[in-house]
Amino acid sequence: MWNRRRVMGAVAASGLTALTVRAETETDRLGGDLYPVHDPCMIKGDGLYHVFCTSQMREGKGLIHWRTSPDMINWTFKGSVMPVFPEWVIDEIPDTRGAWAPDISYVNGRYHLYYCASLFGKNHSVIGLLTTPTLDTARPDFGWKDEGLVIRSREGDRYNAIDPSHIVDAEGRRWLSFGSFWSGLQLVELDSETGKPKKGAKIRRIAGRGKPGAIEAPFIFRRGGWYYLVAAYDFCCRGVNSSYYTCVGRAQTIDGPYLDDAGQKLTDGGGTVLLRAGEGDRFKGPGGASVFEENGAYFIVYHAYDAEKNGRPALRIQQLEWTADNWPKVI
Numbered sequence: 001m002w003n004r005r006r007v008m009g010a011v012a013a014s015g016l017t018a019l020t021v022r023a024e025t026e027t028d029r030l031g032g033d034l035y036p037v038h039d040p041c042m043i044k045g046d047g048l049y050h051v052f053c054t055s056q057m058r059e060g061k062g063l064i065h066w067r068t069s070p071d072m073i074n075w076t077f078k079g080s081v082m083p084v085f086p087e088w089v090i091d092e093i094p095d096t097r098g099a100w101a102p103d104i105s106y107v108n109g110r111y112h113l114y115y116c117a118s119l120f121g122k123n124h125s126v127i128g129l130l131t132t133p134t135l136d137t138a139r140p141d142f143g144w145k146d147e148g149l150v151i152r153s154r155e156g157d158r159y160n161a162i163d164p165s166h167i168v169d170a171e172g173r174r175w176l177s178f179g180s181f182w183s184g185l186q187l188v189e190l191d192s193e194t195g196k197p198k199k200g201a202k203i204r205r206i207a208g209r210g211k212p213g214a215i216e217a218p219f220i221f222r223r224g225g226w227y228y229l230v231a232a233y234d235f236c237c238r239g240v241n242s243s244y245y246t247c248v249g250r251a252q253t254i255d256g257p258y259l260d261d262a263g264q265k266l267t268d269g270g271g272t273v274l275l276r277a278g279e280g281d282r283f284k285g286p287g288g289a290s291v292f293e294e295n296g297a298y299f300i301v302y303h304a305y306d307a308e309k310n311g312r313p314a315l316r317i318q319q320l321e322w323t324a325d326n327w328p329k330v331i
Contacts, residue, residue, distance in 0.1 A: 030317060032075035033067055037315035038237075038303045039101040039163075039217065039288035045111065046136040051301070051315065052113065054288075055080065056098040063099040064115055067315075075315065078137075081113065081130060086146045089117050092126050101163040101217060101288065107174070111135060112195050114150065114164035114176070120237075123160035123182055127151045129195055150196050151178065151188070158183040159203065163217045165290070166195075169254045170222065177206065177229075180216035184208025184267070185231060187220075187255055206256045207231055207249070207266035221291045223298070226250045226326060229258045230300075232287035233271060239311025242285030246302065247271030248328060261327055275302065275330055282307050283316065291320070291328075298322075300330065 038054040049069045055061065062080025069075045082099065089096065096117040103114040110131040118125035129147040136142060153161035160180045167175050174192055179185040185207040189198045207229060209215045217232040228250045234243040249258035249266040257265050264270030275286040283304035291300050298320040303313040320328045 029073055030075070030315065031073060032069070033077040034075060034315045035306070035309065035312045037065075037067070038313045040301050040303060040315055041102055041104050041290050042292060042301050043104045043106065043111070043135075045106065046134060046139075048135070050078075050104070050135055051075065052081065052102040052104055053303075053315075054098060054100045054102070058097065064102050064113070072317070081144055085117065086128070086148075088148060089126060089128060092149075092152065093117055093119065093124060095119060103165045103290075105166045105168075107166075107168070107195065108193065109133065112166065113144070114166060116162040116164060116178075118160070118162050122155075123153050123157060124155055125153050125161040127161050127164045127176075127178060131195075147195070150176070159186045159205075165219045166190075167220045167222070167254070169227075175220070175254060177218040177220050179207075179218060181213045184213060184215050185218040185229075204255050205267060206258055207271075209233070209269045217288050219290045220254065221293070223293070223322075224326065225252060227252070227254050227258075228291070228328065229256075229266060230274065230289050230291060231266075231271065232289065236285060236287055238285070239305050240284045240307045241311075242287075242305050244285035244287035245273060245277070246275035246287050246289050246300075248274045250327075261325075272327065274328060275300070277304065283314065284311070286316065298328065300328075 040051050040053045042051050049072045051067045055065045062083045064081035066078040067075045068078050099115045105112045113130045116127045127150040129150050130144045132144050134142050151161045160182045162180045164178045174190040177187045187204045187206045189201040191198045214234045219230045230248050236244045249260045251258045260270040260272040277284045286304040289302035301317050305311045306314045318330050321331045
């Protein structure tokens, strides 16, 4: 099963393994249309690498922006997934102006693209689902199908239904993590066929922080006997003043408890720092991250705000290595 964690088929040929933590080296290797990219997710399909990201109506290019690359280095803007929201999204949240934080997987013969719609500072939010049998727009069977509502939250709920991320566990069960602020990050089991919450499935809290509760953008991946939970801490969307940084915890079962490298639970505010900008760094506020793997190589794809381009969010890709006790670190 291909998903955004298994898209590294051309790693060696592309030379991407030469990436380092130095922003200048990475920027030199990545080229093409890298701006604006926020909350990126990636998959390989139909001979190309595909990145989908957050978009706003004011940008005038449709919703859920789509970029492709033959080598994961040189990127071209392809267009958007939706020209406008489905009617049910507008009916639910009339004032929404952007499709946020998409997540792409290939399951049961179709590409599944989860996304969310909301308003800043509100938890009246929805997660929707689109599917297509192919990403090749020249094929006659290409076409994004609106599968409708997956999860909603409303004022009074303890969670916020944004930032979805799909994973298949070691037993083949499907799950969706999501969440932002409020009580933190959540996990729910999905029906194996519909990709929507399984009948009777409980929503489980897997991470959270004290007030103001600044944690969001969960992403879970599996390596060996561990599940790793990556999440964004503090505040995004402020250009070079963004304080976003990325942390990780791990657990031996998908529903936790997730612990950091000091043994603190992520439900109690723990988290091992994975990405954080220094005072003199060009790229600020690294977050909205996902991790993908193939042939034993792990990479993190994320956005950060470019101080040399007025704080515009840029696509970033860096390699992970593993410590002796199986913790990821950026190299």
